Structure formats: structure tokens, C-alpha cells
Amino acid sequence: MSDTHADVIVVGGGPAGLSAALFARKNGLDTLLFDTDSTWMHKAHLFNYLGIGSVDGSAFMETARAQVDSFGVERRQGEAVEDVSTADDGFVVETAEDEYTGSYVVLATGAKRDLAESLGCAFDDDVVDVGVTMETSVPNAYATGAMVRVEEWQAVIAAGDGAAAALNVLSKEKGDRYHDFDVPADATAVFGGMADEE
Numbered sequence: 505m506s507d508t509h510a511d512v513i514v515v516g517g518g519p520a521g522l523s524a525a526l527f528a529r530k531n532g533l534d535t536l537l538f539d540t541d542s543t544w545m546h547k548a549h550l551f552n553y554l555g556i557g558s559v560d561g562s563a564f565m566e567t568a569r570a571q572v573d574s575f576g577v578e579r580r581q582g583e584a585v586e587d588v589s590t591a592d593d594g595f596v597v598e599t600a601e602d603e604y605t606g607s608y609v610v611l612a613t614g615a616k617r618d619l620a621e622s623l624g625c626a627f628d629d630d631v632v633d634v635g636v637t638m639e640t641s642v643p644n645a646y647a648t649g650a651m652v653r654v655e656e657w658q659a660v661i662a663a664g665d666g667a668a669a670a671l672n673v674l675s676k677e678k679g680d681r682y683h684d685f686d687v688p689a690d691a692t693a694v695f696g697g698m699a700d701e702e
């Protein structure tokens with residue numbers, strides 16, 4: 505087994521997974537993300553993502569990936585997760601290449617729900633059963649995006665689910681009701697002025 509341990513392991517790099525990874529890493533948690541790039545976003549064109557205007561789905565993905573990379577998420581593009589199981593103090597995530605451990609796992613595998621099922625997450629109406637925190641019936645395992653919804657498959661909703669999961673993890677790690685609020689001065693002071701570049 506590799507000695508790679510992350511605070512948060514995210515499985516899936518569509519809008520839900522990338523958003524979870526962004527919030528987690530931006531707020532100081534070591535975050536490892538696996539993705540196989542079969543996101544529905546490559547079939548979509550967004551006119552309904554608030555604040556974006558009109559953008560091709562693949563172009564959206566390119567921007568979103570660059571954004572999470574700029575915050576230091578370790579994104580393992582093309583590495584498929586084959587199994588997720590509970591372990592002492594967290595989870596073991598298995599790929600064809602290696603095994604990794606994480607204190608929290610965020611599942612964001614789109615319409616594929618097999619990993620949640622084998623992990624033992626409760627289902628309701630054929631989707632993973634979560635509340636507004638996105639935590640599943642398995643403590644510290646979260647499910648987000650299309651996998652938790654019978655319908656309402658929208659990118660902005662998936663991204664919101666990922667953000668909610670990460671904020672709940674952050675609340676557990678740093679104290680109740682964690683907020684990720686920035687103000688305009690932060691744009692120039694902290695993260696290389698990324699907001700100024702747009």
C-alpha cells in the first residue's frame with residue numbers, strides 16, 4: 505500500500521467532485537481526487553449555470569480543473585477507483601495502481617453508484633440516501649451530485665452538493681458551522697490574484 509494519506513479523498517471529477525475538492529483544499533485539507541473523465545459535462549452546453557452566461561461543457565471542465573489545481577488539489581486524472589472500504593480512522597481507496605487512505609471520502613461518481621453500494625451506504629428510491637450535509641449512512645462518507653438525485657441533474661446543483669459536503673467535513677475538522685467567506689481584498693492578497701485575472 506502507498507503511504508499516501510489524504511484528509512479528504514474525492515472519487516469523481518465532475519462538477520460535484522471538483523467543487524468538493526476545491527472547498528476542502530482551499531481551506532487547508534490535503535485533498536486527493538480521482539477521475540476517469542466520463543463526466544456528462546462533455547455532452548452539455550451551459551446556459552443555466554448562474555453567473556457563467558453561455559459556456560461549452562468541456563470548456564467549463566477545463567476552467568474548473570485549472571481552478572482546483574491552482575489551489576493544490578492532487579488530481580489523479582485517468583486513475584479509476586475500484587473499491588472504497590472502511591478502515592481504522594477512515595477509508596481505504598483502491599485503484600489499479602495503488603491503495604490510498606483518507607480520513608473522509610466524498611463520492612461524486614455521477615450516475616454510477618456501485619462504490620456507494622459496496623461501501624454499505626443506505627439507498628432510498630435507487631439513489632444514495634443523504635440529507636443537506638451530503639453525509640451518507642456511513643459516517644464520514646459523503647455522496648454528491650447525480651448519484652444522490654432521481655432527477656434534478658444540473659451542474660450547478662452538483663457543484664452545490666460538493667460544496668456542502670466539504671463544508672460539513674470542514675465543520676467537523678475545524679469547529680461547528682465553518683464558513684468559507686472571502687472579501688475583495690483576499691483576491692489580491694492570498695491566492696495569486698486569480699479572481700483579478702478573469
Ligand SMILES: Cc1cc2nc3c(=O)[nH]c(=O)nc-3n(C[C@H](O)[C@H](O)[C@H](O)COP(=O)(O)OP(=O)(O)OC[C@H]3O[C@@H](n4cnc5c(N)ncnc54)[C@H](O)[C@@H]3O)c2cc1C
Nearest residue numbers: 516518519520540541542543544585614649650657658659
Ligand atoms: C446531454 C446532456 C446535456 C446536459 N445539459 C445540461 C445543462 O444544460 N445544464 C446543466 O446544468 N446540466 C446539464 N446536464 C447535466 C450535467 O452534466 C450533470 O448534472 C453533471 O455533470 C453532474 O455532475 P456530477 O459531478 O454529479 O457527475 P458527472 O459530471 O457525471 O461526473 C462524474 C465523474 O466521476 C467519474 N467517475 C465515475 N466513477 C469513477 C471511478 N470509479 N473512479 C474515478 N472516477 C470515476 C466519471 O468519469 C466522471 O468524470 C446535461 C447532461 C447531459 C447528458
